[in-house]
Amino acid sequence: MGMRFLPKPMTLAVLGSLGILCAACGGNDNDAAPATASALLGSTGCAGMEKVQLPNVTIRSVREVAADSARPANVGSGAFLPAHCVVTGAADAYKGSDGIDRHIGFELRLPKNWSGQFLFQGGGGNDGVINPALGTNTGALAALEGTNAFALARGFAVVSTDGGHQGTDASVYGKDERGRIDHAYNAYDRTAQIAKQMINVYYGRTPDHSYFMGCSGGGRQGMMFSQRFPSYFDGIVASAPAMRVASGASISAAWESQTYHAVAPRDAAGNPILSRAFSDSDLSLVSNGVLAACDARDGVSDGMVQNPASCQFDPAVLQCTGAKNDSCLSGEQVAALKKAFSGPRNAAGTALYSSWPWDAGIRAADWRNWKLGTSTSAVPNSRFITLIQNAMAYEFLTPYDASFNILNFDFEKDPQRLAAYSAIYDSYRTTDLTPYTSRGGKMLFFHGVSDPIFSSNDTVDYFQRVAATAGGIDKAQAFARLFLVPGMTHCAGGPATDAYDGLAAIVNWVEKGVAPASVAARGTAAFPGRSRPLCPYPQSARYKGTGNVEDASNFVCE
Numbered sequence: 001m002g003m004r005f006l007p008k009p010m011t012l013a014v015l016g017s018l019g020i021l022c023a024a025c026g027g028n029d030n031d032a033a034p035a036t037a038s039a040l041l042g043s044t045g046c047a048g049m050e051k052v053q054l055p056n057v058t059i060r061s062v063r064e065v066a067a068d069s070a071r072p073a074n075v076g077s078g079a080f081l082p083a084h085c086v087v088t089g090a091a092d093a094y095k096g097s098d099g100i101d102r103h104i105g106f107e108l109r110l111p112k113n114w115s116g117q118f119l120f121q122g123g124g125g126n127d128g129v130i131n132p133a134l135g136t137n138t139g140a141l142a143a144l145e146g147t148n149a150f151a152l153a154r155g156f157a158v159v160s161t162d163g164g165h166q167g168t169d170a171s172v173y174g175k176d177e178r179g180r181i182d183h184a185y186n187a188y189d190r191t192a193q194i195a196k197q198m199i200n201v202y203y204g205r206t207p208d209h210s211y212f213m214g215c216s217g218g219g220r221q222g223m224m225f226s227q228r229f230p231s232y233f234d235g236i237v238a239s240a241p242a243m244r245v246a247s248g249a250s251i252s253a254a255w256e257s258q259t260y261h262a263v264a265p266r267d268a269a270g271n272p273i274l275s276r277a278f279s280d281s282d283l284s285l286v287s288n289g290v291l292a293a294c295d296a297r298d299g300v301s302d303g304m305v306q307n308p309a310s311c312q313f314d315p316a317v318l319q320c321t322g323a324k325n326d327s328c329l330s331g332e333q334v335a336a337l338k339k340a341f342s343g344p345r346n347a348a349g350t351a352l353y354s355s356w357p358w359d360a361g362i363r364a365a366d367w368r369n370w371k372l373g374t375s376t377s378a379v380p381n382s383r384f385i386t387l388i389q390n391a392m393a394y395e396f397l398t399p400y401d402a403s404f405n406i407l408n409f410d411f412e413k414d415p416q417r418l419a420a421y422s423a424i425y426d427s428y429r430t431t432d433l434t435p436y437t438s439r440g441g442k443m444l445f446f447h448g449v450s451d452p453i454f455s456s457n458d459t460v461d462y463f464q465r466v467a468a469t470a471g472g473i474d475k476a477q478a479f480a481r482l483f484l485v486p487g488m489t490h491c492a493g494g495p496a497t498d499a500y501d502g503l504a505a506i507v508n509w510v511e512k513g514v515a516p517a518s519v520a521a522r523g524t525a526a527f528p529g530r531s532r533p534l535c536p537y538p539q540s541a542r543y544k545g546t547g548n549v550e551d552a553s554n555f556v557c558e
Contacts, residue, residue, distance in 0.1 A: 046085035115155030122214015127163030138502030174394030248353035255344035271378035299543030361450020448488025
């Protein structure tokens with residue numbers, strides 16, 4: 001496809017200061033051979049990147065990594081990283097309105113044996129840290145497959161950023177208007193431009209193909225690029241996209257926290273203990289109830305619900321007829337589940353976010369950690385009340401409100417306090433992707449059906465709206481495909497086949513024209529040895545009726 005974003009030309013002064021002006025010229029434009037890093041930077045190699053001068057950019061460190069000398073921090077075995085150059089830097093330093101010094105931090109890794117491809121690795125959460133720019137793959141694949149799954153190991157140049165602030169607590173940047181704008185979009189725009197300019201310097205040419213890949217906040221960032229900066233990337237993979245985190249998903253976090261808090265048992269002082277609203281056995285009971293109602297509909301009972309849209313589970317079937325015990329749920333628990341899974345509404349009945357699918361992953365630790373937490377005291381530690389409350393208080397609310405408590409969220413008045421920032425941060429509104437797709441851009445969405453923070457129903461709704469704008473599902477699938485992952489929680493984990501190669505899928509589509517009719521997935525912590533096809537929505541996997549039920553080849557997408 002060869003779509004490129006051409007960075008602003010390097011000035012003669014900059015090229016001259018690197019001593020590479022003449023190394024990049026000579027001969028006719030039509031017969032110029034691709035320049036290598038050594039040819040471009042002479043004998044200085046990686047160290048020469050210390051001399052790069054770009055407007056408002058400071059190079060903080062340059063480090064050469066020899067082949068087979070290091071592994072990623074999260075991988076203890078398997079192949080080593082290839083030879084590459086690591087450049088860290090800071091852009092657009094300023095003093096915020098709160099008196100705190102900030103900048104856009106980035107890390108760029110440049111492999112010695114470059115494939116001509118570039119990947120922007122998305123962030124997540126509140127950002128605030130620079131994750132190693134290795135090119136993290138989708139689902140559980142990267143952490144389990146060692147470096148072979150990373151884009152860097154496949155020859156990609158890779159960049160990552162801290163989102164324009166240093167520190168993961170929203171109180172350290174959300175009070176500052178520029179800090180909010182950087183985190184919404186500007187830091188990613190700047191990082192992409194800087195990375196491509198540096199790639200141009202190091203290799204003597206811009207990337208042949210450029211990609212973005214991220215989950216959660218990184219998924220939101222990918223969607224943002226397709227809408228705000230449609231010329232930057234050829235392929236985007238957006239997993240569990242936080243497309244409504246500054247509005248609907250956070251409202252849902254408040255709704256669920258209050259709903260579960262109301263039915264939680266109390267301590268001696270009469271204070272609710274949120275984590276005990278449902279015991280682990282209660283959640284397993286619900287998971288098993290979902291499977292009993294819906295598992296076999298795909299042709300086999302295997303602990304997975306392949307078609308969540310067809311699962312109309314009612315937790316009332318689990319309600320105790322007598323005293324509460326481990327084999328049933330109280331009436332209050334049943335009512336709380338129904339209310340929470342239906343999604344938040346105001347007094348007029350207007351939906352403030354999507355509903356949630358019934359799925360087996362409700363028993364997974366990640367579901368508990370987000371919605372209920374594990375605290376045995378009345379001081380809750382769910383991620384809704386730590387991470388989401390913090391982001392709402394200092395970044396999502398306008399103006400910020402240091403006294404905000406998610407358990408006191410007012411569903412009549414407080415949604416309006418989120419509207420201003422949602423307008424620049426959230427990415428669910430734009431459904432006409434023509435500026436991106438008309439240049440040949442492709443998009444893949446992945447979402448775990450048991451994701452506890454962003455409902456897969458919301459991503460289905462977005463895809464349906466994109467399809468309606470495009471003129472139908474078939475037309476939308478010419479440039480975008482959605483893959484639901486049964487049982488998977490947030491980005492990975494849960495009772496799922498959660499290891500799958502989204503990077504290969506998007507590259508094959510962009511560079512070979514092969515649209516993914518399915519994506520091969522396999523079990524990791526759950527279902528070891530099992531494989532399944534992930535099917536493009538609205539299709540789902542169905543057992544053919546014969547053959548090993550652990551083998552994906554015996555399933556079909558229909």
